[in-house]
Amino acid sequence: MKKRAIPRHIGIIMDGNGRWAEMRGLPRFEGHKRGVQRVKEIVEVSSNIGVEVLSLYAFSIENWMRPVDEVSVIIGLLEKSLKGEFLNFMKEGVRFKVIGNRDKLPENIKSIIETTEHVTENNKGLILQCAISYGGRDEIIRAIRKAINQDLSPEDITEDSISRLLDTAGIPDPDLIIRTSGEQRLSNFLLWQSAYSEFYFTDTLWPDFTKEELLEAIHEYQMRDRRFGKVAIQKGLNIGVGSAF
Ligand code: IPE
Ligand code: IPE
Ligand code: MG
Secondary structure, three states, X not given: OOHHHOOOEEEEEXXXXXXXXXXXXXXXXXXXXXXXXXXXXXXXXXXHHOOOEEEEEEEEOHHHHOOHHHHHHHHHHHXXXXXXXXXXXXXXXXXXXXXXXXXXXXXXXXXXXXXXXXXXXXXXXXXXXXXXXXXXXXXXXXXXXXXXXXXXXXXXXXXXXXXXXXXXXXXXXXXXXXXXXXXXXXXXXXXXXXXXXXXXEOOOOHHHOOHHHHHHHHHHHHHOOOOOOOOHHHHOOOOOOOOOO
């Protein structure tokens, strides 16, 4: 694949763990375990092909409303895999970052997240941005509160200043958002940032998602014309003809 055509930032809504397990007569947590195992390969490939940022939707703010047993399994798995991957992040140069509402997280995972972010902050490889306890609307509300606390005036409210107040400050918007499991919705993922993202939906359940399918999604992305509201000729594409304007 040509390096220049690789999306700088890929977001993945990793959905379908529960159905993967239910289809096999297994408890839902088995699906979450398998789902966590898939992450490693996808991080590795993304890093190898030159993706700059990989954002993984691991746990939404609405997911707190699931049965408490399932919530504690998911949070436990996140904690365990963070501890387990720490040395690999250092070896691979991965910079780890969490977006989402930390106030709702238990203390132990919060401190593991903070330590991992701190220790990996000067790494120069892939930025792995994990959305945990994340909701796009919640993120926007927290940004507005920050703006008010910083006494920003109405004129100070711009696309740039809002972007800087979001959890994703300093990170380019996602070029490509992939959702597994056949659902075709954002479920509150990166609402502000996805304004001009390309979407790739697949029926594959997250525990079955492979690097081949990631490459397939990127290939499809490379065929798209991203016009950003302009006409093709302004983007240097070879399809625009005369215009009435
Ligand atoms: C995605 O899988 C993981 C989380 C939301 C934490 P689901 O648990 O939503 O799986 P389905 O959608 O029920 O199959
Ligand atoms: C979205 O999946 C959140 C994650 C993948 C972490 P959900 O399974 O929670 O979304 P809905 O409920 O189907 O919209
Ligand atoms: Mg789901």
